[in-house]
Amino acid sequence: MTAIARRFADLDGVSLHYLDAGAGDAVVLVHGIPQTSHEWRHVIPRLAGRYRVIAPDLRGLGDSSRPATGYDKKTLAGDLWQLVRGHLGIERFFLVGHDWGGPVAFSLAAQHPEAVRRLAILDVVIPGDGADFSQGGRRWHHAFFRTLDLPEALCAGREHLVLRWLFDHYGQRPTSIPEADQQEYLRTYTQFGAFRAMLAFYRALPVDAEDNREILARAGKLRMPVLALGGEEGFGRGSECIASLRRVAEDVRGGTVPACGHWIPEEQPERLCDELLRFFGEEP
Template identity: 65%
Template sequence: MKVEVKSNFARLSNVTMHYLTAGSGEPLVLLHGVPQSSHEWRHVIPYFADKFFIIAPDLRGLGDTSRPINGYDKKTVSADVWELLSQHLKIDSFFLVGHDWGGPVAFALAAQHRDAVRKLAILDVTIPGDGAEMSQGGRRWHHPFFRTPDLPEAMFGGREHIYLEWLFDNYGSRTNVLSQEDKAEYFRTYLKPGGFRTLLAYYRGFPSDVRDNEAFLEKDGKLQMPVLALGGDSGFGRGMETLQSLERVADDVRGGLIPNCGHWVAEEAPEFVAEELTRFFAE
């Protein structure tokens, strides 16, 4: 299905944000993960373009969005998205989807603007501050490693592409989930000056994310909008952890597994993901 996807830039208070738009209808916001960009939604967008007006931003410091020195806690990152939607695009109500680190960004956005988020979908990630351990007891070894000051920069300096390619090849359900062309698109932005610094900053913001989310929940309680939580059932997919995490921070949760899928859910199982999201949004 051929769909016109437009590339746009918005000058916001603290970043110049790149974002994709496509389709028409009710607003649907897609927040990507790390080490990805809005490019990760390329296979999903065609399924939605005849039903929704799609907005897929590159998050602060990632993709073709500018790279400030700080502000990578997810409360601040979500504020960029809110400014794009509410002030630049004049959108005050929308459906929201987040994958990987885009999931905690989506949660922070929904927790602060509960009347604006009509429904929330979280894909293959857990929520910092939900009371559980996000790094699977060390199985996701890169979480604490990336939070270690200076060491990742020293080890990966000039060799960032080796780690990125390893991650793409090992965190899916098979090694060839991503083509070399698609990997090259991610390398294009993550290997630019500041690209790997901002990747690390998303992990290093984790302690702030825990405190912020605990404060959101303490102040206003669990999320009340309907929530869909899906995890990949293979390899480094989160499995049922995503659903279990969201049940701890929201009251109206449904979901389960994405079959034959690892962590790169929008690229491994775009048809299944699109069908589940479409059904959820239509309920």
């Protein structure tokens, strides 16, 4: 059985909780919303048989601290850079991001391309790539979460209703994320300040898009190999994911994941592990 250590790193302006397992070359797993590092529970044991796996809770979420500011993806990527390079001393690593973890991972790879060996992006598109991040309003909660003050007023004490709706509808079926795991997510998202932090991820979207456009104009597309996977069912992004990454990276492969909605690491963990191990193993 894989031993998974829970650790904390006190960084500049934030304390990050992270999971640490395995040994060897490093793989960094970046979770999405409304999840935490717990979303990688099925993935970590397999990857840790070959790699050292680091899975942090992003600023404001999980068991990390909840600063008032810093939820643009460039700053969040800076947190991870402090953790991986500054605190852990890891010089090069594989990087995987799901949902909002994808734009964070993209920003980290764009800012430090020499450090990211290979990048995998799961069921998300990149802000500022030229397409509609919110699918013309199909992802209705984007606009709602970005509305100032109203979500806090309507959802205070009812955070579980919003999160459970997302869990029930964004997978292939309502039971895609079991009740016990939903309870673990609710444990952290109902803590003081967590819902505010979650909303801040969405409210930073215009800044994220502009930051990405600026770095792409200055440095060009990402040059490291990229794997892009989108879920085929429910609210899965499907082929949108690989289409987006092809607009911002030169060497992109991947496609769609059948029998899967948005929650790829939890709905199809074995398929994902196969894809990641094959992708990482292609490096000379």
